[in-house]
Amino acid sequence: MPTVTTPEGLDISYKDWGAGQPIVFSHGWPLSSDDWEPQLFFFLAQGFRVIAADRRGHGRTTQxxxxxxxDHYADDLAAVVDHLDLHDAIFVGHSTGGGEVTRYRARHGLDRAAKAALISAIPPLMVKTETNPGGLPKSLFDDQQAQLAANRSVFYRELAAGPFYGFNRPDRRPNQAIIDNWWRQGMTGDAKAHYDGIVAFSQTDLTDDLKCITVPTLVMHGDDDQIVPIDDSAMLSAKLLPNATLKIYPGFPHGMPTTEAATINADVDHAIPTEQTERAPRGRGHATHHHVRVSRLVP
Known part of the structure; x- marks a missing residue:
C-alpha cells in the first residue's frame, strides 16, 4: 500500500483505486481500510475514485x-486528502470514522468536500453527561478498556461474534468469516492505540462540529445498533447538521456496511447525485425538522 508521511513522521497507509469523483472512506474502531472492501469495489465499478486510509495505530499505519x-485523526485524514489533492470529494465515515469525518470538516474546512455520509456514527457524543443525559454510562467504556487490557484477542472475538453485527440476536445467524475478518483487522492494529481510542470515540463532544457542516450529509443508522444506540447519535446529529437527510434501517446492526452492504451501497450511491431528493420506492419520507428528511427503510 502507498503511504503519506505526516508532519509528525507517521506513515499513513492508504488505498487509492480508480479515477473520477473521489469518495474518501474512514473506518471504524478498531478496524482498518480493509473493512470498506464491499464499498470500495462497488463504487469503483460505478466510476468513482475510492480512497481509504488506515488510521494511526490501525491496520498498516505506523503504531x-x-x-x-x-483532532489527530482529523489531521491525519487531512494529510492524505492534501497529499492526493482531492477536490469535490464525498466523505463517508462509519462509527468512529464518522466522528473523524465530522472533526475533519470542522477543523479543516469544507473546501475539498462536496457531500458526506455518516454511517452508524458516534456523533454528537456517546458518553452520558449532565448535558447529554441520554448517553451511555462512562463505566461501560471503562469496562471495555479493562477487557481490552486483560485479553484483547478474547474481547475482540466476543465483540465481533456478539453485538457489533447483531449476531447475538436470536434471528441472526453468525457468519464466522465476518467474525474472523473483524478479529484479524483488530489484532493487526496497536493495543495502546485501540485502548486510547475508546476514550476518543466515547468522550469527544462533536456537537459544535456538526453545527458548522453545511454540505449535504446523509445520516444512516440501524435502529438495532447495540454499539452506538440510534437515539443519542443519529437522531440528534440529523437535527444539529444544517443540511441533513436521515435514513433509519429497521433491525440493522452497527456493522451494517458489511452485513447489509448491498442496501447501504445503493443508498449512498442514490444520495450522491440527488442530495436530499428521495425516490418513492426507497421508503416513505417525511420532514421532522426544517432541514431533515427521514426515511424508514424496510429491509
Missing part, C-alpha cells in the same frame, strides 16, 4: 503511543 484523539 504510535501518542495522538489517539479526534
Amino acid at each position: 504510535t503511543p501518542d495522538g489517539h484523539d479526534l
